[in-house]
Amino acid sequence: MTSFDLLPGAPESPVLLHVPHSARAIPDDVRAGIVLDDDGLERELDHITDAHTAELAERAAALAGVRPWRFVNRLSRLVVDPERFPDEREEMAAVGMGAVYTRTTHRARLRPADTDPEPLLARYFRPYARAMTEAVAGRLAATGRAVIIDVHSYPTEPLPYELHGAGPRPPVCLGTDAFHTPPALTGAAREAFAGQGETGLDSPFAGTYVPLEFYGTDARVSALMVEIRRDTYMKEPGGPAGPGLDRLATALARLVDRV
Numbered sequence: 721m722t723s724f725d726l727l728p729g730a731p732e733s734p735v736l737l738h739v740p741h742s743a744r745a746i747p748d749d750v751r752a753g754i755v756l757d758d759d760g761l762e763r764e765l766d767h768i769t770d771a772h773t774a775e776l777a778e779r780a781a782a783l784a785g786v787r788p789w790r791f792v793n794r795l796s797r798l799v800v801d802p803e804r805f806p807d808e809r810e811e812m813a814a815v816g817m818g819a820v821y822t823r824t825t826h827r828a829r830l831r832p833a834d835t836d837p838e839p840l841l842a843r844y845f846r847p848y849a850r851a852m853t854e855a856v857a858g859r860l861a862a863t864g865r866a867v868i869i870d871v872h873s874y875p876t877e878p879l880p881y882e883l884h885g886a887g888p889r890p891p892v893c894l895g896t897d898a899f900h901t902p903p904a905l906t907g908a909a910r911e912a913f914a915g916q917g918e919t920g921l922d923s924p925f926a927g928t929y930v931p932l933e934f935y936g937t938d939a940r941v942s943a944l945m946v947e948i949r950r951d952t953y954m955k956e957p958g959g960p961a962g963p964g965l966d967r968l969a970t971a972l973a974r975l976v977d978r979v
Contacts, residue, residue: 724848726855727790729781734863735788735976736855737781738870738929741797742774750799750840755829766958767825768797770873771950772965777871779969784976788869791855793848797821798830800845802852803870803929806837815881819845825879853931860940867905867979868943870895870929871972876951878924885924891917891952895928895945899936905944905979912975916952916968942979946972 729735744765746754756764774792781788793802804810804819816823816830820837824830859866874893878885892913894906906921913919928945950956953964 722794723844724794724851725790725792726851727781727792729787729789731862733786733788734859734865735786735867735869735979736859737777737788737790737972737976738852738868739770739774739777739790739792740802740870740929741768741770741793741872742772743792743794744769744796745794746796746799753831753835754798755831756824763957764824764830765796765798767875767879769958770871771958772954772961773871773873773948775961776948776953776965776969776972779966780972780976783969783973786977788976789855789859791852795844800840800848802845802848806841806845811883812881815883817881823881825881827880849931853933856931856934856941860938864940866941868928868930868941869972869975869979870943870945872925872945872947873950873953874925874947875956876949882924884926887923888920889924889949890920891949892919893923893925893945893947893949894919894921895926895947896922897928897930897943899939900930900941900943901928902942905942908978909944909946909975912978913946913971916971946975 777790806819810818820840822831822833856866894909910919925947928943930943934941954961
């Protein structure tokens with residue numbers, strides 16, 4: 721099973737659409753370490769998966785004037801979450817959802833608390849991180865800059881695992897980083913998604929993904945997280961996409977073209 725794919729865009733494009741949480745696939749040997757029964761696992765996947773975001777990125781790439789590159793995780797974040805810090809810097813470890821989850825979205829047991837994360841980190845997390853680092857380095861070498869647009873979705877109602885779920889939940893939430901998200905990038909996103917309803921900043925989810933090799937040190941790498949509230953484009957939880965997906969793809973393509 722392929723863990724991730726780098727899908728080429730135009731050679732001159734600096735944009736990398738990163739889709740880390742769209743998949744539901746779990747290898748059999750990883751499934752054996754998850755304590756949920758099959759029905760419980762399917763329910764958890766409904767809640768935790770950013771459904772249809774890979775399709776959203778694919779449609780946006782096809783609509784963009786200059787085709788962006790795409791880096792797509794093909795495994796569920798229940799295998800490893802490639803966007804978490806793999807160490808004590810990760811605040812979500814407090815609810816059992818570090819790089820290797822031991823708790824569910826409802827804070828029930830997913831894996832035994834004493835699960836050793838190292839085998840999964842070695843097999844999946846670090847190869848993913850290396851490949852994403854190389855993808856960003858490729859854009860830097862080709863264009864002199866890299867723009868990571870992190871494509872996510874989130875539920876209309878907060879789930880128990882959320883540490884900051886009490887704040888606003890706008891149709892589109894933009895996650896930013898003080899170093900890697902310049903005002904021009906945030907402004908371009910606000911303009912691109914203006915027709916989708918309110919666009920908020922860093923609530924209910926904040927920050928954005930940058931490979932650690934560049935994080936906080938290389939200003940040529942800019943990044944923005946786009947979190948889309950699921951009721952705007954799909955039936956929750958885990959249901960089919962609706963017509964909102966096409967509107968969002970057009971907006972995302974507009975953002976790609978603006979940056």
